[in-house]
Structures are given as structure tokens and as C-alpha cells.
Amino acid sequence: MKFEKDRPIYTQLIEDIEQSIISGKFKSGEKLPSIRGYAEKKVVNPNTVQKAYSELERSGYIFSKRGVGYFVNEDIVEINKFKCKYLELQIDEFINKMSNISFSKEEIIEKIKEKLW
Amino acid sequence: MKFEKDRPIYTQLIEDIEQSIISGKFKSGEKLPSIRGYAEKKVVNPNTVQKAYSELERSGYIFSKRGVGYFVNEDIVEINKFKCKYLELQIDEFINKMSNISFSKEEIIEKIKEKLW
Amino acid sequence: MKFEKDRPIYTQLIEDIEQSIISGKFKSGEKLPSIRGYAEKKVVNPNTVQKAYSELERSGYIFSKRGVGYFVNEDIVEINKFKCKYLELQIDEFINKMSNISFSKEEIIEKIKEKLW
Amino acid sequence: MKFEKDRPIYTQLIEDIEQSIISGKFKSGEKLPSIRGYAEKKVVNPNTVQKAYSELERSGYIFSKRGVGYFVNEDIVEINKFKCKYLELQIDEFINKMSNISFSKEEIIEKIKEKLW
DNA sequence: GTGGTCTAGACCACA
DNA sequence: GTGGTCTAGACCACA
Numbered sequence: 001m002k003f004e005k006d007r008p009i010y011t012q013l014i015e016d017i018e019q020s021i022i023s024g025k026f027k028s029g030e031k032l033p034s035i036r037g038y039a040e041k042k043v044v045n046p047n048t049v050q051k052a053y054s055e056l057e058r059s060g061y062i063f064s065k066r067g068v069g070y071f072v073n074e075d076i077v078e079i080n081k082f083k084c085k086y087l088e089l090q091i092d093e094f095i096n097k098m099s100n101i102s103f104s105k106e107e108i109i110e111k112i113k114e115k116l117w
Numbered sequence: 118m119k120f121e122k123d124r125p126i127y128t129q130l131i132e133d134i135e136q137s138i139i140s141g142k143f144k145s146g147e148k149l150p151s152i153r154g155y156a157e158k159k160v161v162n163p164n165t166v167q168k169a170y171s172e173l174e175r176s177g178y179i180f181s182k183r184g185v186g187y188f189v190n191e192d193i194v195e196i197n198k199f200k201c202k203y204l205e206l207q208i209d210e211f212i213n214k215m216s217n218i219s220f221s222k223e224e225i226i227e228k229i230k231e232k233l234w
Numbered sequence: 235m236k237f238e239k240d241r242p243i244y245t246q247l248i249e250d251i252e253q254s255i256i257s258g259k260f261k262s263g264e265k266l267p268s269i270r271g272y273a274e275k276k277v278v279n280p281n282t283v284q285k286a287y288s289e290l291e292r293s294g295y296i297f298s299k300r301g302v303g304y305f306v307n308e309d310i311v312e313i314n315k316f317k318c319k320y321l322e323l324q325i326d327e328f329i330n331k332m333s334n335i336s337f338s339k340e341e342i343i344e345k346i347k348e349k350l351w
Numbered sequence: 352m353k354f355e356k357d358r359p360i361y362t363q364l365i366e367d368i369e370q371s372i373i374s375g376k377f378k379s380g381e382k383l384p385s386i387r388g389y390a391e392k393k394v395v396n397p398n399t400v401q402k403a404y405s406e407l408e409r410s411g412y413i414f415s416k417r418g419v420g421y422f423v424n425e426d427i428v429e430i431n432k433f434k435c436k437y438l439e440l441q442i443d444e445f446i447n448k449m450s451n452i453s454f455s456k457e458e459i460i461e462k463i464k465e466k467l468w
Numbered sequence: 469g470t471g472g473t474c475t476a477g478a479c480c481a482c483a
Numbered sequence: 484g485t486g487g488t489c490t491a492g493a494c495c496a497c498a
Binding site: 090092111 | 200209220234
């Protein structure tokens with residue numbers, strides 16, 4: 001995986017994992033890769049993965065079992081809330097940017113449709 | 118103006134000005150606020166504005182006249198290219214994120230429409 | 235190192251490092267001195283070195299690893315292109331100046347030979 | 352005339368006029384264009400031309416007659432000395448740069464010949 | 469007044 | 484330790 005170099009790597013890891021959880025790629029209750037393993041796979045420092053995992057734990061996406069590892073939150077309802085919140089946020093940001101450059105509702109829809117079909 | 122604390126201020130200034138140029142708020146050929154004036158208005162250090170302006174100059178959005186000031190690129194065609202590129206980028210990123218969390222084309226359109234009307 | 239006083243210091247640092255890379259004094263992939271270290275050695279402010287390094291990164295001569303340091307571009311082919319381009323530029327400029335003061339091809343060669351032997 | 356934007360304009364004017372004098376384009380004793388006229392022709396501020404002329408006067412290339420204008424130094428011998436000094440300087444700088452990137456005498460001559468014929 | 473460079477020094481992100 | 488950002492403030496070049 002390539003990282004953008006103008007943002008902290010750990011931030012990018014967080015977003016990546018959030019998306020994986022939200023999309024169901026990492027399922028509720030599932031064990032996450034070990035810090036070392038993940039660090040090796042992504043070719044980053046284990047400290048960086050550690051930091052990402054900690055943040056995700058603080059946000060409630062995942063939780064840790066001492067000596068065992070990190071696991072995706074087992075509460076499906078909560079996961080779903082994360083999904084809704086993420087969705088809301090992305091859409092708001094997108095619409096916001098489009099409005100800033102003076103695009104009307106219709107144009108926004110138009111442009112997306114062009115792209116998708 | 119409030120800045121997000123997880124990204125460099127100068128980056129946020131750049132994006133802000135880019136949007137102003139793209140949306141036509143700052144018109145082609147128009148003089149930008151002076152470094153010192155803009156710094157005062159945004160309550161940041163002049164060096165930070167300087168950095169933002171320099172980057173924008175390198176990208177071709179604006180150009181400087183020594184001892185006079187900074188001006189928006191006079192070539193309207195080029196400005197338009199910037200607009201298209203920006204649009205493309207935002208839409209791609211948005212669609213990309215939506216796909217990552219397993220939303221179908223129809224759902225994406227649906228969600229945006231809900232939001233807009 | 236002494237700096238000419240009619241040109242920015244950072245420009246002179248850039249040229250100095252470019253030449254070192256082109257001449258092979260700094261080898262492909264090699265780590266550059268740290269910003270702080272180099273600043274101390276050259277008796278300039280770290281910010282000035284930072285600026286020089288950033289420009290060199292933008293030009294492709296070097297790249298940075300956050301928290302690790304700056305390194306000379308690992309692509310030898312590209313380094314070689316830089317060498318050729320630099321060479322071309324210097325020769326063109328020189329010949330140009332000579333022509334401007336109405337020296338013929340033969341005189342130019344003559345003058346250089348006088349100097350070299 | 353286009354100016355490089357990383358150096359003061361007046362410096363570039365000076366070099367331009369020096370070359371014109373050395374090459375004989377502006378002849379010994381000849382009247383230079385008026386400050387205003389030259390400024391207009393080069394599309395620069397009259398102050399800039401004024402500064403260039405002053406510097407050239409200090410160096411001995413030109414002299415001023417109050418209320419009449421600026422004239423190229425009437426002493427041909429001295430003009431010739433300028434020419435030699437300029438030549439020397441350019442060649443030294445050029446050879447210096449070539450040596451810095453590890454080119455041998457033979458290679459330098461070789462490269463120039465390639466370019467000239 | 470306006471841009472451009474530079475210093476001194478602080479603090480954060482990352483390894 | 485190393486890079487990256489930012490502030491406060493000075494001084495010069497240019498118009």
C-alpha cells in the first residue's frame with residue numbers, strides 16, 4: 001500500500017481500517033492482524049500501527065484483549081452507527097466542496113452520473 | 118476562519134484559495150490580498166501565507182510581481198482546466214470512498230439526493 | 235563555506251548539493267546530512283536548509299523519509315539525466331555569453347585552452 | 352525582453368548593458384537611451400533603470416552629463432580591460448563548474464566542440 | 469507598501 | 484534523533 005506523504009501514516013492506516021470495518025471486510029468480533037504482522041505487511045514501523053490501533057480503540061471501533069490481540073467491536077448496532085456517521089460525513093464534505101465551487105444540485109447529480117455510468 | 122488542527126494551516130489556506138479561484142470568487146487577473154493583509158485577516162503568521170502563495174504560484178494558480186503583489190493567473194482557459202481537474206478529483210475520491218464501504222451506484226445517488234432535497 | 239551576498243543562501247545551498255549529486259560526491263541512495271547537522275556545518279538556520287532540501291525534493295534530486303532523513307534519488311538513470319541537463323545548460327549559457335560579446339567559435343576554444351593548459 | 356524572476360531586474364539590466372558595451376553594440380562615447388525611454392522599452396520601472404545606470408557609472412562603464420544623459424566611457428583602452436576581465440570571469444566560472452562535476456580538460460573541450468559544430 | 473529571505477526558537481509527528 | 488510546521492520579528496529588493 002502506498003501512502004500519501006503529506007499526511008501522517010497512522011491517520012491513513014486508521015482510515016483504511018475504519019473503511020474495512022464499515023464495509024464488513026473486517027467483521028464484527030473478528031480478530032485484527034497482530035501489530036507486528038500488520039506493520040510488516042504495510043512496511044511501516046510497529047509504533048505506527050500501535051498508534052492507529054490505540055486511536056481506533058478510543059473511538060470504539062475495536063477493543064483489545066491483553067496478550068491476545070485486537071478485535072473488531074462485537075456490537076453490530078454500534079458498527080452500523082459508525083457506518084451511518086461515516087457516510088453522512090463523506091456526503092456532507094463532498095456536497096460542501098461542490099457548493100463552494102458554485103455547482104448546483106442538478107449539476108452535482110449530473111456529474112456523478114456521468115462518472116458512474 | 119477556524120483551521121482544522123490535524124492538517125497544516127498552509128495546506129488549508131491553499132485549498133481555500135484554490136476553491137475561491139475555481140469558483141470565480143477570485144477572478145482571473147485579479148490581485149490577491151497582500152501577504153501581510155491576508156495573514157492579519159486569517160490570524161496567522163505572514164510566513165505561513167507566503168508559503169501558501171508560493172505553492173499556488175508553483176502550481177500555476179497565481180503569479181507574483183515583485184514589489185506589487187500576487188495575481189490570479191490571467192489565462193482563463195488554464196483556470197478552467199484547474200476547475201475540471203479539481204472536480205474530477207473530488208468526484209473520484211468520493212466515489213472511491215463510497216465503493217470502499219460497498220455502496221452501489223444507485224445507493225450513492227440515492228443518498229446524495231436525500232441530502233440535497 | 236562562504237556565501238555570495240547577492241544571491242539567496244538557499245539557492246547557493248541547492249546548487250552546491252546539485253553539483254555534489256551530479257559529480258557523484260553524494261551517491262545515489264545515500265543519506266544526506268540531517269537538516270540540523272548541515273545547518274550547523276554551514277552556519278545557517280535550519281529553516282534555510284529545510285527550504286533547500288524541499289526544493290531539491292521537488293526537483294527529484296532527493297526524497298525524504300519522515301523521521302529518518304533525506305536521501306539521494308535511488309534511480310541512477312534519472313540522476314544521469316540531471317547530469318546531462320546541467321551540463322547542457324552550463325555550456326549553452328557559456329556559449330551564449332561568449333557569442334553576445336562577439337567571440338567566434340575558434341576564439342572561444344582558444345581562450346579555454348589557454349586557461350586549461 | 353524577458354527577465355528571470357529569481358534575480359533582481361536591475362542586475363539583469365546591468366549585465367545586459369555590460370555585454371552590449373563589451374561587444375561594441377554600444378560604442379565608446381555613444382549616448383545611452385534615456386532612462387525613461389529605456390524603461391518604457393524594457394517595460395520596467397524607471398527607478399530600476401536608474402539604479403542600473405548608477406551602478407554602471409560606479410563601475411566605470413558609463414558616465415553621466417547632467418541634463419544631457421548617460422554615455423559609454425570614452426576611453427577605449429579601459430573598455431577593452433572590461434572586456435578582458437569579463438571574459439576571464441566567465442571562463443573561470445565555467446571551468447570551475449565543469450571541474451566541480453568531475454569533468455576533465457579533454458571532456459570540457461570535447462563537449463563545447465560538439466555544441467559548436 | 470509589497471514580496472522575499474533569513475534567524476531564533478518552539479513544538480509536533482514519526483522511527 | 485530527524486523531518487515538518489509555525490510564530491515573531493528583522494532586513495532587503497523593488498515599485
